[in-house]
Amino acid sequence: MILIVDDTPENLISLKRVLERHNFEVDTASSGEEALKKVLKNEYVLIILDVQMPGMDGFEVAEAISGYSKAKETAIIFLSAVNKELKFITKGYSSGGLDYITKPVDMDILLLKVKTFYRIYEQSRKLIEIQKALLDEIEFRKQAERKKDEFISIASHELKTPLTSVKGYMQLLGRSVEKGDIPTVKKHLGKAQVQLEKLNELIADLLDISKIESGKLKFNKKSFSIDCLLDSVVDIIHQSNPEFKIIRNGKIGREIFADEMRVEQVIINFLTNAIKYSPGTNEIQINASLEGDQVYLGVRDFGIGIEPKLHKSVFDKFYRVEETSIHFQGLGIGLYISAEIVRRHKGEVGVKSKLGEGSEFYFILPLNSGVETD
Structure with missing residues (x-):
């Protein structure tokens, strides 16, 4: 929008008509004081400013406008019928024109100059948008790199833990076998088996995330x-x-068309997380219902809960709540994989939770998610 500032009504009217005929949006002010009030309220691409006005002259108005952060990028063209000497022209440029x-x-x-200023404004705005997009993209690369480095560090630690345990149990097994202590051998074998199962689950998650990333x-x-x-x-x-x-609360009572193994994987992930993040409790609820042609299944625990501001983030890749990552092991990819499985079934996933009051992780799936096209 263009603001024309002139104390002579006929000048305002004639210039406004010319600019509007060329499809420019125009506003007017009949004094410097009125112009300043309008600049505070509205955004202008260009101000056409008369120099000789009673009260505040054009130079004073321009200097005042240059102090407004909102109007710093606004172009100003001075118009003058009296002050044509070089010193006034120089003052016009020095005051922000x-x-x-x-x-x-x-x-x-004048029209050529107005069009030129508008073209410069549009180009400048596009350059600013491009610069912002590039800065956002660079910051996203940096964040992705940090997350990747953090994930590699966590994965190395998580994989090493069961491996170290298995190695320790194997050494103990050797000693027990030599002694012929069969009960102890069985005990160590059982513990080694638990650690191997953990290792198997970690590797399975890593393979799944690799398949998700490659679309396979x-x-x-x-x-x-x-x-x-x-x-x-x-x-x-x-x-x-x-x-x-x-x-168990509720039943579905209908068959669903989906990948049974993958749906089972999601439910087990929700249940194991519910147990993991509910220290000191001993109850979990599974809430199931049929809502139209959609299945709702939620796993409710009474554990530590999650702050509302973190609800969207818990399904992000590699995300781990800082407070919980100190106390609980994991790669931070189980919920991400679960969310991808549900979304690929044309469903939705979410969480209802309050800090200190437990959580209900849920998914909603259509009874028929269609034929997989991959």
């Missing part, structure tokens, strides 16, 4: 009962965590 035109005004020349995560979809799947999963979880009571 980009051009100084003497009256009577050649409208064709395959799905084998078929019709199955999600209620039966839940029965099986609850049995598996209960065997490894007998101290936890898993309460």
